Amino acid sequence: MTQETISKALMQQLLKIGSSLSSEKDIDQLLENILQAAMQITNADAGSLYRVVDDKLLKFEIVHTKSKGVHLGGKSEKPIAIPPLPLFKEDGSLDLGRVVCYAYHKEQTVNIADAYNADGFDFTGTHKFDEANGYRSVSFLTVPMKNHESEIIGVLQLINATDPNTGKVIPFSADSQEIVEALSSQAAVALTNRMLILHLEELFESFIGLINHAIDDKSPYTGGHCNRVPDLTMMLADAVNRCNAGPLKEFTLNDGDRQELKIAGLLHDCGKITTPVHVVDKATKLEKIFDRIHLIEVRAEVVLRDIQLALAQKFITEEEAEQRRSLLIDDYNFLSHCNIGGEFMKDPDVQRVHDIAKRYIWQDISGTNHPFLSDEEIGNLTIRAGTLNNEERQIINHHIDLTISMLEKLPWPKHLRNVTEYAGGHHEKMDGKGYPKGLTREQMSVPARCMGIADIFEALTAKDRPYKKGKTLSESLEILGKMKLGQHVDPDLFDIFIWEKVYEEYALKFLDESQIDAVDVSKIPGYNPPPPDYQFIRQ
Numbered sequence: 001m002t003q004e005t006i007s008k009a010l011m012q013q014l015l016k017i018g019s020s021l022s023s024e025k026d027i028d029q030l031l032e033n034i035l036q037a038a039m040q041i042t043n044a045d046a047g048s049l050y051r052v053v054d055d056k057l058l059k060f061e062i063v064h065t066k067s068k069g070v071h072l073g074g075k076s077e078k079p080i081a082i083p084p085l086p087l088f089k090e091d092g093s094l095d096l097g098r099v100v101c102y103a104y105h106k107e108q109t110v111n112i113a114d115a116y117n118a119d120g121f122d123f124t125g126t127h128k129f130d131e132a133n134g135y136r137s138v139s140f141l142t143v144p145m146k147n148h149e150s151e152i153i154g155v156l157q158l159i160n161a162t163d164p165n166t167g168k169v170i171p172f173s174a175d176s177q178e179i180v181e182a183l184s185s186q187a188a189v190a191l192t193n194r195m196l197i198l199h200l201e202e203l204f205e206s207f208i209g210l211i212n213h214a215i216d217d218k219s220p221y222t223g224g225h226c227n228r229v230p231d232l233t234m235m236l237a238d239a240v241n242r243c244n245a246g247p248l249k250e251f252t253l254n255d256g257d258r259q260e261l262k263i264a265g266l267l268h269d270c271g272k273i274t275t276p277v278h279v280v281d282k283a284t285k286l287e288k289i290f291d292r293i294h295l296i297e298v299r300a301e302v303v304l305r306d307i308q309l310a311l312a313q314k315f316i317t318e319e320e321a322e323q324r325r326s327l328l329i330d331d332y333n334f335l336s337h338c339n340i341g342g343e344f345m346k347d348p349d350v351q352r353v354h355d356i357a358k359r360y361i362w363q364d365i366s367g368t369n370h371p372f373l374s375d376e377e378i379g380n381l382t383i384r385a386g387t388l389n390n391e392e393r394q395i396i397n398h399h400i401d402l403t404i405s406m407l408e409k410l411p412w413p414k415h416l417r418n419v420t421e422y423a424g425g426h427h428e429k430m431d432g433k434g435y436p437k438g439l440t441r442e443q444m445s446v447p448a449r450c451m452g453i454a455d456i457f458e459a460l461t462a463k464d465r466p467y468k469k470g471k472t473l474s475e476s477l478e479i480l481g482k483m484k485l486g487q488h489v490d491p492d493l494f495d496i497f498i499w500e501k502v503y504e505e506y507a508l509k510f511l512d513e514s515q516i517d518a519v520d521v522s523k524i525p526g527y528n529p530p531p532p533d534y535q536f537i538r539q
Helices: 003-023 027-042 099-106 124-133 174-218 220-242 255-267 270-274 293-312 318-340 347-359 375-381 390-408 419-424 446-461 473-485 491-499 502-510
Strands: 044-053 057-065 070-073 110-112 140-146 152-162 361-363 369-371
Touching: 027 044, 027 057, 027 152, 027 174, 057 099, 057 152, 099 110, 099 140, 099 152, 140 174, 152 174, 174 220, 174 255, 174 270, 220 255, 220 446, 220 491, 220 502, 255 419, 255 446, 270 390, 293 318, 293 361, 318 347, 318 375, 347 375, 390 419, 419 446, 446 473, 446 491, 446 502, 473 491, 473 502, 491 502
Parallel strands: none
Antiparallel strands: 044 057, 044 152, 057 070, 110 140, 140 152, 361 369
């Protein structure tokens, strides 16, 4: 083989290595690629890669000795027990005794032909390692990894270059040194870029967490929701990804897709940051800044006083006074029950609220007479279900419009371009009667539909809401099944939710034991048995 052929092959190898370094996203795999490439080019038997920590320590990331079958750190999943090396002595002076520390401080390569006959460096640790492992470390090539900002971010150390023909340990040649120096520089740039991207991703996710923390601090009842929905969304999406039967068996989810969906889940309610607290946390029908049922209680006391005065002035008899008192107390207790909003109000109940409003008159300090209930109070107390009136429900619904508006203003990179669609679709219904856009099932992606189910199931089981108790598993699945039949949630996703026992996985992580009751899936409305070729995969 001619020198020209060898050079050409080497150049191709370097280009291939450079390409792999620039494209690798996994930090541990990137470090492995760096060390393996250097060992391969120089035919080194062993090598170590150190990373700089806080400009004070050199931390072992990978230790590899081919002849001994040693592979620690990196992708090996075997921890390195060796503690980090301090770059400075106890008195604060530079540690130039260890060769890796010297290479860092002097920012230069150290090429040693024989560590057992080298002067100026402390190889005590190396000698101990050799003695314990029956090894002999001879030639060393220690190269600082300097990035494009001339910052040393790590040190690459190769041990025992071997002759490919004889297998004999030889010194690292000047050509090998030059190649490894070029490789380490390229590797440092690739590693720095990857770390920068990771730090930016961590910063972005931390910023998302900051928004959710603000919502949590504003309304602790919904703060937990912002964290649980992403988890449940990912549980369901992963279940669809592994499901091997049914209409969605072709659906796939890679790491990038998972990251995109996770971010969408974390941001799905970011618009609630502007929703008034008295609406978000409205525990009773009359609550605003405080529960106004207490005002009605005061009015009842005023009316009761008037009854007692009428009795004292002999305008009414004792029997009439007792009847009026009993009716007043019964009416007030009825209004207090209506105020809770836990049950659907029937027509007779609505009519009784109107009757009570007209039945009593109370007089304020100026002598002005007022009906027992104002029109606004009547409107709230006759809310058919829940605690929100139409105006307040529109305020709540507006959070999703704001969420979409906020997310659309962000310059999403290509790999996150679906975040807005995923986050903005969790209140849509499969029949097109949801909000804000009235999308149908066919107009929505699978991940967006996953989030819709997650949002509903979390709300049903949530135990931290002031206006309701968290429902049990069987109760929640019954309601969710009815929603499937009513075309509110995706039927195929609902099936996988049941088949893969996603509800069980979520319950074990988030629900109280009292909520985890026995579930007979065959009795769930809309239950569809899995096809014959279906296999339950989740462990």
